Amino acid sequence: MTSYTAPTREMQFVISELAGLEQVRQLPGFEEATPDLVEAVLEEAARLASEVLAPINKSGDLEGSRVENDGVVVAEGFKEAYGQFVEGGWPGLKFSPEFGGQGLPALVSTAVDEMWQAANMSFALCPLLTQGAIDAIEIHGSDAQQALYLEKMVSGQWTGTMNLTEPQAGSDLAAVRTRAEPAGDHHLITGQKIYITWGDHNVAENIVHLVLARTPEAPEGVKGISLFIVPKFLPDADGSPGTRNDVHPVSVEHKMGIHASPTCVMSYGDHGGAVGYLVGEENKGLVYMFTMMNRARLSVGLQGLAISERAYQQAREYARQRVQGSAVGHEGRVTIIHHADVRRMLMVMKSHIEAMRALAYVTMAELDMAEKSTDEAARERHQVRVDLLTPVVKGWLTEVGQELTSLGVQIHGGMGFIEETGAAQYFRDARITTIYEGTTGIQALDLVGRKTLRDAGRAQAELLADMRADVEALAEAGPELDEVHAALVQGLNDHEQAVKYLLGQFQADPDLPGSVAFNMLMLMGTVAGGWQMGRAALRARQALDRGEDGDGFYRTKLATARFYARHIMPRTKAYLGGALAGSEDVMSLTEAEF
């Protein structure tokens, strides 16, 4: 019931035919990422995901983690699984060979990451956070820091964390109070951090905390925050874990989901100060942290997709096995997959998942090009696209993930509410994804503010033009795709109208961006997902016209694209209506009138 099979066929389709593996392979360093290699990597990862990680997902949920003798003990089997994960070389898949990584494109490692997240989201959070920490050190750390930490982290021998939040400083990092006192070649860190994912554990020999703190003379607000490396054990002369640092887990939170992922309250400096090493320059910590954060946001978006895929697989299995009621045209009692409303729910799940995956992977290919293109203008162009799509991937994929994991429960009927099936766990686990690494509200503000208003809608206009060009191609693709074409044109118009409204009105109404942000994000996600479904349908149509059938794969793709166009795209009207209503009714009550 709770097994997981990685959808490798679909992943390869998206990687090769939508995200453009061929193009990514032209980038320096990625030459070896051939379709054959990708296939081999996916198959190998799929095995680890289904055979090692998925089987301990439910037991981890039941057991959780606990603090014992100044350390966190994670659930049974997780340490062994992590050992196999490291042994297979998976932590370093996308990192530079300079530090022992395999240097694969983000496009490819994303598919693998999706598998970890789907198989065991609690487990996969450990490498997810480590990746962010590696990125920060690789981009902003000194040569010495890179030499000391990266190899160990890329191999998975050491893990990493991100320490941002404090009780009074959540979305608002300006309020960070953790202190960093200069002390020779290092600083002494004092303060408390909360919500630290995998903040402590017993699966690896060392933990490299990346911590936001203030130096004594730092200015107020976000411009006075610096970033520090605070290892759990200070590396000794030969780089091995030495002296225990003054950083300790206080407790693990009692959460609704991801029970096996230890969410720690961390205390720095209870015994005089934790030794921390400044990363880059003082007071630039927030900028550096955003390096980690933006990657992590894409990864959390991917979690929304992954947990939905897992919920879908289980609901599909249940719908194929559960016998209940009768159906037109069938003798006797039938499995519930024969009921139209169950079909509808499965189609909402399947078509969304395909759209989400395509959008996420396409964004990762943009990221590869933003980082590796030899042409500076191209790098910048792709980076603009990544920046624009990041809040959409994070926000829309995780919001849709709420709906899809809930449908997974619903398809199970009463069994969905019983914890034994696992459907409830996916629903509970998914609930964090719209919250951490910036809530949906924060993503939406990023989208309307930094990503739309700041460049006066230029990046949006460029994306719209690209989407329109792709959608136009559907007009000539045969009558079967006429309705897909029409629905997407309508959606693009809705999106454009919302952007224009925002650009035209925001100066006169300071509450407008915040009031319309959520609806704009959901509108844009729905449209961008539809765009990818349209592209997928076109590829499928072309393949069928060439006489390729792909074992029925392409026909199925036409069906899900049509479903998405006709059943999901009409949602743009609901979001557009909310956006065009502006701020007036959102802000009309006084605080007391609520």
Place this chain on the structure above:
Amino acid sequence: MTSYTAPTREMQFVISELAGLEQVRQLPGFEEATPDLVEAVLEEAARLASEVLAPINKSGDLEGSRVENDGVVVAEGFKEAYGQFVEGGWPGLKFSPEFGGQGLPALVSTAVDEMWQAANMSFALCPLLTQGAIDAIEIHGSDAQQALYLEKMVSGQWTGTMNLTEPQAGSDLAAVRTRAEPAGDHHLITGQKIYITWGDHNVAENIVHLVLARTPEAPEGVKGISLFIVPKFLPDADGSPGTRNDVHPVSVEHKMGIHASPTCVMSYGDHGGAVGYLVGEENKGLVYMFTMMNRARLSVGLQGLAISERAYQQAREYARQRVQGSAVGHEGRVTIIHHADVRRMLMVMKSHIEAMRALAYVTMAELDMAEKSTDEAARERHQVRVDLLTPVVKGWLTEVGQELTSLGVQIHGGMGFIEETGAAQYFRDARITTIYEGTTGIQALDLVGRKTLRDAGRAQAELLADMRADVEALAEAGPELDEVHAALVQGLNDHEQAVKYLLGQFQADPDLPGSVAFNMLMLMGTVAGGWQMGRAALRARQALDRGEDGDGFYRTKLATARFYARHIMPRTKAYLGGALAGSEDVMSLTEAEF
């Protein structure tokens, strides 16, 4: 943080100004239900809800219930709370004085029920199921059965259960296998029932199980099911609990929510057969069960509202206290209620809750009129309206409840995912409401099948005409309500279009009703909710025009009605689009292609 204050001002507004208490008071037996009496009842109930039931909601969630020595032990404090509940005479609020009840209209008792559900949903499930059992015996039981059971149940001394589901028989009751062998004046019942809410417990002295089972010669399918009374303890000569019957709790389920409500696997006849007494005639059990079921469906719809209100109160409180970030026009850091996106979420919650409450209470007033009108034609007319609205109240209120309790979590940010706050509990508890007493899919099929197609859309047309008349009145109510009027007219047109499409196409396409059912239910719920918000706005406008301000209450009502019209009503386009897309894309994949 986890306190609850019953919204009595709003409840009285809905009872008096929308649902028509004056009209209900004209019905025989309801003469004493004056506004003053209603106010007194609500205030008294509000006290019990907030002082006795709400405080044990979270501890009940943490402790749950367990089977010990052939009996279920419920969480600490529940037995004492139930004692106070019985002592106050609350179980009998709406039942006939003939059996010791207080004979209040369903309209009034519904407001009180909302309080129990909001304060402690797990607790409130016990009287909810007992009410259903009382209804069944009162309507279908013999005089002797009524004499033996009703007084004890109405007083709350004994509780009741509904035993429908078996492992192979969930939504499909045709598959019920529990057997009932005739044995003189009674039957011997053998079989296993699952998902029995409050199936066993230690809070009352006896439990009256209403059980669906088959007699030996019964025909196959739903026409061979009979209804039996199976008391836990057989009443002795003077009606006191005597011999222990052969019915036993096997286990309690490990569920995602409502932990303090024991959901039992019940075994009948492990030791020869449980003594059961036939209710009414053989083979009519399903019809009788629907008496309980329809009431229970309205009650579960009410749960969707109640748990949303609870989630709203807590989110509002958190938003007023949590300091984070800055806002335009405010110095320094602000509470998050100043952020537009938080406002948006609170407004989505508040406006929906008002719409849901109005629709639920109006339906209950219809129920009162269906039962008590002196004119037979009037009774029938009101019953048709109740029948039409029941799946909408059950389906739409509980589906919206998913969204609103999720927003309650979201407003809390990271704290929402931590169990300590309680926001997570409301979200988990709410998750069952779209499943039990008939899933949303089952409600939707009831709406399109029995309630729309069977009378060729007559009941729908009558409701539409009534809604149009009310909405038309808004056209003359001043410019402030112009947009409300326009949005509701649009919504009514959308609903009418969907109904016409269904009526016109269903004969040619057997998959159509099931394919469009969910979207039609959500469309109709959204429109019916808007209709009530429109009526509320009109009452508020009239009150303001009379110079009544209601301490600002009426102004607030105009604001929420406007928000609902402009931000929520556009959703009808999404539902209409899905409905008009028909069955083609829903059914296009083969089972293997999923």
